[in-house]
Amino acid sequence: MAERNVDELKKIRDVVSQDLLGGRIDLLLGWEKGHYWWQSRPLFAAREEDLEKLTWDSFCAVNLSRYLLEELKDHQKVGVLVKGCDSRAFNRLLQDNMVKREQVILYGLPCPGMLDYKLIVHYAEAEPVGIVEQNGQVVIKTAAGEKTADRQQLLMEKCRGCLYPDPVVYDQLLLEPQGVKEVEERFKSIEELESLSDEERYAYWEKELSRCLRCYACRQACPYCSCRECFVEQENPRWQGRAYQPSENFMFHLIRAYHGVGRCIDCGECQRACPVDIPLQELNRKLIKDINELYGHYEAGLDNETEPPLLTYRPDDPAAFSEK
Amino acid sequence: MPRTGVFICHCGTNIAGTVDIEKTVKASRSFPGVVHADDYRYLCSEMGQDIIKNAIKDNNLDRVVVGTCSPRMHEQTFRKAASEAGLNPYMVEVANIREHCSWVHRNMDEATPKAVALVRAAAAKAALNDPLEAPAIEVEKRALVIGGGIAGIQTALDIAEAGYVVDLVEREPSIGGRMAQLEKTFPTLDCSACILTPKMVEAAQHPNINLITYSEVEEVKGFVGQFDVKIRQKARSIDPVKCTGCGICYEKCPAKAPSEFEMGRAKRKAIYVPFPQAVPNIPVIDRENCLYFKKGRCQICAKECPPQAVDYEQQDEILERRYGVIVVATGFDQLDPSIYGEYGYGQHPDILTGLEFERLFNASGPTAGKVVRLSDGKPPKKVVFIQCVGSRDKARGMNYCSKICCMYTAKQALLLKEKLPDAKSYVFYIDVRTAGKGYEEFQRRAAEEYDVAYLRGQVGKIFPENDYLVVRGVDSLSGKTIEINADMVVLAAAAIARSDATELGRIVGINSDSYKFFNEAHPKLKPVETHTAGIFIAGACQAPKDIPDTVAQAGAAAVKAIGLLSKELLKGEACTAEVNQAECSGCLYCEAVCPYNAINPVEIEERYHGGTLQRTVAEVNPSLCQGCGSCTVICRSGSINLRGFTNEQILAEVDAICLQR
Numbered sequence: 001m002a003e004r005n006v007d008e009l010k011k012i013r014d015v016v017s018q019d020l021l022g023g024r025i026d027l028l029l030g031w032e033k034g035h036y037w038w039q040s041r042p043l044f045a046a047r048e049e050d051l052e053k054l055t056w057d058s059f060c061a062v063n064l065s066r067y068l069l070e071e072l073k074d075h076q077k078v079g080v081l082v083k084g085c086d087s088r089a090f091n092r093l094l095q096d097n098m099v100k101r102e103q104v105i106l107y108g109l110p111c112p113g114m115l116d117y118k119l120i121v122h123y124a125e126a127e128p129v130g131i132v133e134q135n136g137q138v139v140i141k142t143a144a145g146e147k148t149a150d151r152q153q154l155l156m157e158k159c160r161g162c163l164y165p166d167p168v169v170y171d172q173l174l175l176e177p178q179g180v181k182e183v184e185e186r187f188k189s190i191e192e193l194e195s196l197s198d199e200e201r202y203a204y205w206e207k208e209l210s211r212c213l214r215c216y217a218c219r220q221a222c223p224y225c226s227c228r229e230c231f232v233e234q235e236n237p238r239w240q241g242r243a244y245q246p247s248e249n250f251m252f253h254l255i256r257a258y259h260g261v262g263r264c265i266d267c268g269e270c271q272r273a274c275p276v277d278i279p280l281q282e283l284n285r286k287l288i289k290d291i292n293e294l295y296g297h298y299e300a301g302l303d304n305e306t307e308p309p310l311l312t313y314r315p316d317d318p319a320a321f322s323e324k
Numbered sequence: 325m326p327r328t329g330v331f332i333c334h335c336g337t338n339i340a341g342t343v344d345i346e347k348t349v350k351a352s353r354s355f356p357g358v359v360h361a362d363d364y365r366y367l368c369s370e371m372g373q374d375i376i377k378n379a380i381k382d383n384n385l386d387r388v389v390v391g392t393c394s395p396r397m398h399e400q401t402f403r404k405a406a407s408e409a410g411l412n413p414y415m416v417e418v419a420n421i422r423e424h425c426s427w428v429h430r431n432m433d434e435a436t437p438k439a440v441a442l443v444r445a446a447a448a449k450a451a452l453n454d455p456l457e458a459p460a461i462e463v464e465k466r467a468l469v470i471g472g473g474i475a476g477i478q479t480a481l482d483i484a485e486a487g488y489v490v491d492l493v494e495r496e497p498s499i500g501g502r503m504a505q506l507e508k509t510f511p512t513l514d515c516s517a518c519i520l521t522p523k524m525v526e527a528a529q530h531p532n533i534n535l536i537t538y539s540e541v542e543e544v545k546g547f548v549g550q551f552d553v554k555i556r557q558k559a560r561s562i563d564p565v566k567c568t569g570c571g572i573c574y575e576k577c578p579a580k581a582p583s584e585f586e587m588g589r590a591k592r593k594a595i596y597v598p599f600p601q602a603v604p605n606i607p608v609i610d611r612e613n614c615l616y617f618k619k620g621r622c623q624i625c626a627k628e629c630p631p632q633a634v635d636y637e638q639q640d641e642i643l644e645r646r647y648g649v650i651v652v653a654t655g656f657d658q659l660d661p662s663i664y665g666e667y668g669y670g671q672h673p674d675i676l677t678g679l680e681f682e683r684l685f686n687a688s689g690p691t692a693g694k695v696v697r698l699s700d701g702k703p704p705k706k707v708v709f710i711q712c713v714g715s716r717d718k719a720r721g722m723n724y725c726s727k728i729c730c731m732y733t734a735k736q737a738l739l740l741k742e743k744l745p746d747a748k749s750y751v752f753y754i755d756v757r758t759a760g761k762g763y764e765e766f767q768r769r770a771a772e773e774y775d776v777a778y779l780r781g782q783v784g785k786i787f788p789e790n791d792y793l794v795v796r797g798v799d800s801l802s803g804k805t806i807e808i809n810a811d812m813v814v815l816a817a818a819a820i821a822r823s824d825a826t827e828l829g830r831i832v833g834i835n836s837d838s839y840k841f842f843n844e845a846h847p848k849l850k851p852v853e854t855h856t857a858g859i860f861i862a863g864a865c866q867a868p869k870d871i872p873d874t875v876a877q878a879g880a881a882a883v884k885a886i887g888l889l890s891k892e893l894l895k896g897e898a899c900t901a902e903v904n905q906a907e908c909s910g911c912l913y914c915e916a917v918c919p920y921n922a923i924n925p926v927e928i929e930e931r932y933h934g935g936t937l938q939r940t941v942a943e944v945n946p947s948l949c950q951g952c953g954s955c956t957v958i959c960r961s962g963s964i965n966l967r968g969f970t971n972e973q974i975l976a977e978v979d980a981i982c983l984q985r
Contacts, residue, residue, distance in 0.1 A: 073937060096909070097909075097910050098909070227909050227961035228906075228907055229961055229963075231962055234962060239962070259960045310958075311916045315830055
């Protein structure tokens with residue numbers, strides 16, 4: 001009950017079927033419908049019948065590039081459907097030497113932004129049973145009738161600040177590109193947080209992070225977290241205490257955020273994956289803002305050639321500790 | 325269980341004055357693994373070292389903690405003592421309780437607990453220390469000297485005389501530097517060219533010296549014993565083998581440009597040698613100003629050149645060479661005094677800097693050796709010299725004294741009187757500084773026998789009136805305002821670091837002070853060494869200097885260089901990085917940040933689902949690694965450890981400081 005565009009799906013299916021059946025790829029990473037109509041989960045298609053499950057709707061938020069880390073161990077050539085953020089995640093992995101370009105075929109899908117089920121419920125003020133999209137409007141169907149909302153208002157947090165809805169790297173672009181978006185409000189919440197006093201900021205994060213279950217879903221979903229052994233699991237030395245208390249939660253999230261300095265592509269998968277809604281993108285965006293202010297504007301994942309700021313030295317780099 | 329011995333040094337009263345030694349020793353006895361603790365007035369003395377050696381033997385110690393001064397001072401001393409007693413030198417841990425503690429605190433109540441904490445941390449780290457072995461490094465028996473002024477020439481000659489090959493790189497078309505621009509030299513009034521030219525020729529003809537002029541160092545990689553250097557030899561547009569140095573080309577060249585050698589106060593041709601005694605005596609085409617390169621026509625030099633040595637097609641060349649040592653001798657610049665609006669420099673042709681005025685005495689200078697006004701060619705009657713223009717000026721210039729101005733001003737005033745007996749010199753000074761052999765006598769002679777008027781005071785304004793310059797100042801001794809109608813004004817502009825010194829420092833890997841002069845390793849005991857092993861400095865690139873000091877320092881730098889070159893093998897770095905390849909993800913960020921190219925990707929095979937999987941991981945070449953630790957901090961998964969500073973060791977220190985009270 002959440003199909004957006006039947007023609008688009010047909011076009012995608014035609015192209016990937018040809019490649020999978022023709023042997024150009026031996027696995028396709030796409031999406032299929034999950035248990036609920038408002039869920040689309042990763043699809044690992046290796047055979048023709050798998051492709052019948054393929055879907056492309058407003059709930060295909062999951063970043064598929066992240067699955068390449070495992071799938072490339074068992075497959076020679078993998079096809080991946082990539083939205084804008086997924087393609088930047090691919091660049092992240094490429095730059096981190098985690099994937100080989102020649103082992104992957106990227107099918108680019110310019111993305112209108114994905115919808116947030118929680119917002120749909122909030123708007124409907126009743127149990128939604130499905131949606132119909134037309135002309136930038138979303139008609140939410142409930143037992144009590146229909147409700148229409150502006151599509152932009154139902155977007156996921158990770159899509160609201162999206163600057164690059166079009167894939168930045170692909171072998172084949174399957175849909176019409178949308179162009180770079182202007183987002184004025186990208187750092188608005190960060191500026192608000194920065195304006196708080198140290199105590200207020202600490203209280204804010206203590207409250208948010210106290211919910212953390214340390215399930216590490218954020219890490220598992222994240223394209224910049226590609227270590228074979230994460231610091232939190234290391235025994236020798238043991239960086240991360242095991243206790244469930246705010247200080248240990250701080251330790252995990254701050255170190256993880258710092259591991260993403262100049263590397264985070266701002267795809268928001270951490271926040272989307274978080275089962276307790278911790279605003280993790282704020283941590284990452286704060287560091288993106290800092291990097292931009294310190295080393296000039298830098299967008300991670302746009303290409304594979306520009307070196308991350310912390311991997312390069314320029315004589316004019318700011319040196320906060322120098323005497324002059 | 326480790327058997328650690330702790331030794332606390334009083335350092336006279338340096339430490340004992342602010343740290344309660346007895347308390348610190350007592351506390352040390354309770355630290356985990358510590359089986360012996362002692363103190364002594366001067367641990368670095370023979371006696372002090374014997375105390376450590378004997379304690380190692382008597383108590384069967386397997387590691388040592390010394391609470392002393394900075395490891396930069398005496399770590400080597402204690403490591404040596406430990407190895408003489410049969411311990412691996414890397415089992416010694418220094419707790420810096422002087423620079424980091426006693427020297428930065430005023431009272432015992434603050435300093436003592438801190439000293440205890442620092443020693444506790446060192447003991448915690450020492451408990452985890454492993455024996456390490458330093459690799460041996462082969463020494464490339466070749467020296468690079470950067471800068472072909474008197475400092476570079478002297479250094480090159482001294483190293484070459486000791487039997488080692490030296491490459492002398494000079495940016496300008498000829499060696500000679502600032503000294504080549506001088507007419508006479510204080511205090512003996514030797515003609516500068518007469519004493520410098522033989523040295524230039526000697527350097528050019530020395531079988532062990534290669535002159536690489538019109539060239540710049542572009543890249544330095546590697547480390548002491550094995551510096552890999554890229555030198556850009558700029559295209560001279562002349563075939564040096566064919567050229568006979570006859571000079572017809574620059575006689576005929578129609579294009580002119582300001583001469584750098586004459587401080588822009590005269591013109592040179594677009595094809596030129598900077599000065600008549602240039603070494604090598606091979607011209608250079610300045611492509612910015614050459615008509616052929618600008619507009620594609622002319623080529624007169626090529627047509628007129630008897631041996632057909634002009635080569636417009638010549639390209640820059642990159643020389644790649646390996647050196648055991650590097651000496652930096654890049655000299656100084658003169659401050660541009662136009663920042664002082666009141667002196668009117670740049671507004672009037674008869675207001676000169678000291679170096680510009682010096683050129684007027686020179687037979688090949690802008691006025692062929694006649695001291696005349698550049699405005700109308702008349703000999704000056706009154707010349708005013710102003711001292712400390714930009715020196716000793718916290719507000720607008722440099723804080724330091726430029727050291728050479730008092731003397732060259734006395735010299736120039738004296739020479740002026742010799743050339744023009746009717747001329748009168750006035751010197752506005754703040755202090756006259758004449759420390760040096762024969763300097764005071766020389767300055768006195770100028771003042772007393774050559775009628776140079778020394779006026780203590782500062783000049784507030786200089787402005788042109790009729791055909792002279794009104795110099796208005798204050799005599800601070802009498803409090804009176806002085807006005808002199810001068811024909812010329814000479815500004816003793818500050819000696820400053822070269823504008824691109826910081827950039828060169830970055831390329832070579834040495835640091836600069838806040839004035840951009842290169843830093844020596846120790847102002848007293850290591851005046852020509854830098855903090856980078858194998859790189860030395862000489863001359864005015866370290867601080868303003870006169871010729872005697874420069875030559876002496878050049879000789880010192882040469883001795884240090886020869887000392888290294890004479891060794892077959894150097895001890896390398898024992899504290900090198902190692903990769904845990906099972907944990908390494910292979911992102912190779914470490915390779916990107918390694919300044920020594922010591923990290924390379926390697927393919928390893930791993931078992932996977934019954935088969936094997938190939939993947940790329942990082943590997944450290946221990947003979948190239950210098951233990952800087954950049955890779956260990958960029959590694960997110962902590963898969964790289966630095967021997968001697970492992971994650972475990974550092975965390976043990978942190979825990980010892982933070983978790984125990």
